Amino acid sequence: MKKQKTRVLIVDDDREIGSILYDFLSKSYDCVAVNSAADALAALASASFDLIMSDINMPQMSGLEMIPHIVSLAPESVVVMISGQRMIESAIEAMRAGAFDYITKPFELAQVDVVVRRALDHRQRLERFRSRAPHRDEMEQRLRHALDNHDFVVHYQPQVEIQSRKVTGAEALVRWADPERGLLLPNDFIPLAEETGLIVPIGISVLQTACAQARHWHDMGMTDFGVAVNVSPKQLQEDDFLHTLAQILYGTGLRPESLEIEVTETSLMQNPEAGIQTLTTLREMGVKIAIDDFGTGYSSLGYLKRLPIDSVKLDASFVKDATSDPDDAALVMAIITLAHNLRLRVIAEGIETEDQLAFLRLLRCDRGQGYFFGRPAMSDEMIFAYSNTHYEPEVGCANKPIVKNKSTAGNLAQAA
Numbered sequence: 403m404k405k406q407k408t409r410v411l412i413v414d415d416d417r418e419i420g421s422i423l424y425d426f427l428s429k430s431y432d433c434v435a436v437n438s439a440a441d442a443l444a445a446l447a448s449a450s451f452d453l454i455m456s457d458i459n460m461p462q463m464s465g466l467e468m469i470p471h472i473v474s475l476a477p478e479s480v481v482v483m484i485s486g487q488r489m490i491e492s493a494i495e496a497m498r499a500g501a502f503d504y505i506t507k508p509f510e511l512a513q514v515d516v517v518v519r520r521a522l523d524h525r526q527r528l529e530r531f532r533s534r535a536p537h538r539d540e541m542e543q544r545l546r547h548a549l550d551n552h553d554f555v556v557h558y559q560p561q562v563e564i565q566s567r568k569v570t571g572a573e574a575l576v577r578w579a580d581p582e583r584g585l586l587l588p589n590d591f592i593p594l595a596e597e598t599g600l601i602v603p604i605g606i607s608v609l610q611t612a613c614a615q616a617r618h619w620h621d622m623g624m625t626d627f628g629v630a631v632n633v634s635p636k637q638l639q640e641d642d643f644l645h646t647l648a649q650i651l652y653g654t655g656l657r658p659e660s661l662e663i664e665v666t667e668t669s670l671m672q673n674p675e676a677g678i679q680t681l682t683t684l685r686e687m688g689v690k691i692a693i694d695d696f697g698t699g700y701s702s703l704g705y706l707k708r709l710p711i712d713s714v715k716l717d718a719s720f721v722k723d724a725t726s727d728p729d730d731a732a733l734v735m736a737i738i739t740l741a742h743n744l745r746l747r748v749i750a751e752g753i754e755t756e757d758q759l760a761f762l763r764l765l766r767c768d769r770g771q772g773y774f775f776g777r778p779a780m781s782d783e784m785i786f787a788y789s790n791t792h793y794e795p796e797v798g799c800a801n802k803p804i805v806k807n808k809s810t811a812g813n814l815a816q817a818a
């Protein structure tokens with residue numbers, strides 16, 4: 403069967419912008435352009451679209467007000483907003499309303515091209531995930547079996563101080579070592595684990611493994627090495643989460659200050675008061691808190707001020723285009739400045755190139771993580787990454803490289 407061409411709906415009351423977008427996007431996609439939210443909703447009621455690109459500022463109904471209607475009429479489509487506002491608050495407001503991405507006027511067509519491709523990629527990923535739904539029961543059984551069989555393994559990705567390129571710690575990332583299908587990444591199983599509640603026991607086992615590993619690294623002499631662990635919303639809501647965590651710290655003998663818990667903005671939104679209470683208690687225990695994937699969720703910047711947190715992790719999607727897209731560069735700059743004003747540390751995710759690193763260094767971003775420094779790897783490779791940047795010639799063997807495999811730790815500070 404012939405695959406239907408990707409369909410794009412363009413909504414803008416400014417006819418000139420509407421027709422510029424129409425002419426450009428029609429070269430690659432099947433486009434329809436309308437001039438108001440009412441016309442857009444009428445079009446959506448009678449045809450399906452993969453992507454909706456809409457102006458925010460329109461009379462009668464704004465682009466943001468239109469989103470809930472889009473969600474009910476066309477839940478499978480992605481929305482990109484167009485705005486005349488270049489402020490970070492507007493971008494965050496658009497994402498909070500449910501838009502996938504945001505561009506500001508005036509825009510370059512090359513930029514439109516990138517944003518549209520990214521949104522369509524995202525839609526395709528969602529579609530693939532949905533199409534796997536019929537195997538859900540079987541997947542759930544396999545997940546349970548994997549838990550009993552201890553098939554979940556933890557990999558670690560170095561976190562690096564941007565100015566000095568020294569390794570300060572690692573983020574623990576879970577993988578499923580499935581005997582039949584090989585190593586599966588979190589995106590393949592975390593959504594189902596969340597849905598079924600199995601994320602709670604999986605999360606506990608990751609915390610246990612990561613804390614024991616960090617304690618082991620400390621015992622080897624890497625005493626200032628921290629470990630960051632992702633915690634899901636479900637875990638955070640469990641009544642005994644704090645008790646379990648305290649037990650793990652006690653059992654492994656890891657100092658609470660060496661553990662950073664990563665939570666997403668969305669997970670806090672589900673029950674803000676209880677979430678804030680849990681984080682406050684964690685911080686009183688000495689555990690550090692980071693907001694993960696910052697900028698992609700629904701947070702308002704005012705809310706950030708109320709959170710008991712130590713760091714924000716700047717989402718990789720901003721880092722990716724910061725050196726080529728002025729809008730993303732402006733967002734990154736605004737987020738770093740704001741976070742520093744709130745005395746928060748900024749950890750940039752997804753650094754892949756020297757240029758991105760140079761840009762982040764210029765903006766005084768504190769820490770970074772990404773393939774440029776090292777991919778997530780088994781625990782022993784971290785020893786090499788750490789030793790490579792903490793080499794002290796007179797100190798004896800504890801700080802010398804133990805695993806001399808350069809494959810995962812390429813661009814860290816050179817040994818003194």
Ligand code: C2E
Nearest residue numbers: 575576587588608632633634752753754771772773774778
């Ligand atoms: P995250 O916490 O934001 O982790 C960063 C993700 O970015 C990791 O994907 C990492 O491999 C990937 N990454 C790191 N550097 C680069 C880079 O330079 N370029 C690109 N393109 N990607 C990079 P991974 O391991 O597939 O994990 C995906 C997500 O799954 C994590 O995002 C986190 O939200 C979740 N996750 C991972 N482990 C756990 C866990 O133990 N518990 C829970 N609840 N969630 C977890």
Ligand code: MG
Nearest residue numbers: 573632664694
């Ligand atoms: Mg994380």
Ligand code: MG
Nearest residue numbers: 694695715751
């Ligand atoms: Mg992240």
